[in-house]
Amino acid sequence: MITIHHLNKSRSTRVIWLLEELNMPYNIVNHERDSQTGLAPESLKKIHPLAKAPIIVDNDVTLCESGAIMEYILNQASNDTLRPKIDSAQYYQYLEWLHFAEGSLSLPIICSLLMSMETRDGNKPLDGYIAKELQLDFSYIDDTLSQRTYFADGAFSAADIMMTIILDIADNLSLLENRTHIKAYLVNMKQRPAYQKAASFG
Structure with missing residues (x-):
């Protein structure tokens, strides 16, 4: 076990x-x-x-x-x-988003989280970079979710689990303002009983 x-x-x-x-x-x-x-x-x-x-x-x-x-x-x-079958059209969509969550998206979000925990006086050198990356990433995600319900197109997959958790962190940091498709996606994901059981552990 x-x-x-x-x-x-x-x-x-x-x-x-x-x-x-x-x-x-x-x-x-x-x-x-x-x-x-x-x-x-x-x-x-x-x-x-x-x-x-x-x-x-x-x-x-x-x-x-x-x-x-x-x-x-x-x-x-x-x-x-x-996980989509490896010979399916959805497999590489799944693979991209499975790794996107930690490979591209987590860095600017976690940087934003860490910066929110400190007292800051004015802009810092990384602020522009982080803002640019967040704009790029969230635009890509929001556009994708405007065309499909799940990241691997037709079906819920482990990629959705990977993406939901990091997007929820972003939402808690108020980084998803005006990202209507991402917001709707999170509402949908949080209705899953397995998500609710996992979230209950804190």
Whole structure:
């Protein structure tokens, strides 16, 4: 059985959500952020040298990084319904968005989050870069969602799980103003029972 090392207020919610969608059994070990600094606790370092969530342990396999974990779980699933067939037109749409979430989108969003946590006096050198990247990324996403319900075109997939969690962070930072298609997408995703179960873990 897969063990999820879950950090509160983190992207490890993705892993719980995926396992819930697949009806796969799992154990959760909860780790709490430091109440003063908001940083991950030392307990995560005992599981993986990077001390970042999510981390899963499955027998002799210990994995960090959301995308790698999603692929590992899908490879273990008896009913792999959350990843298009590799010979389908949707497969590479799925693959692009699965990696886009952490590869392109997370950097400017997390930078915005970190900057919101500090006292700032005037513009900083990275502000223009971050604003440009957010505009580019959100325009691409909003346009895509104006044409389809899910990122892998016709069906919900693990790419939607990857994208929803980082887009929700953006929404909580008020970065999605006037992004009507993204906003509607998030409402739709949050109605899924598996999402609601995962979100209940905090």
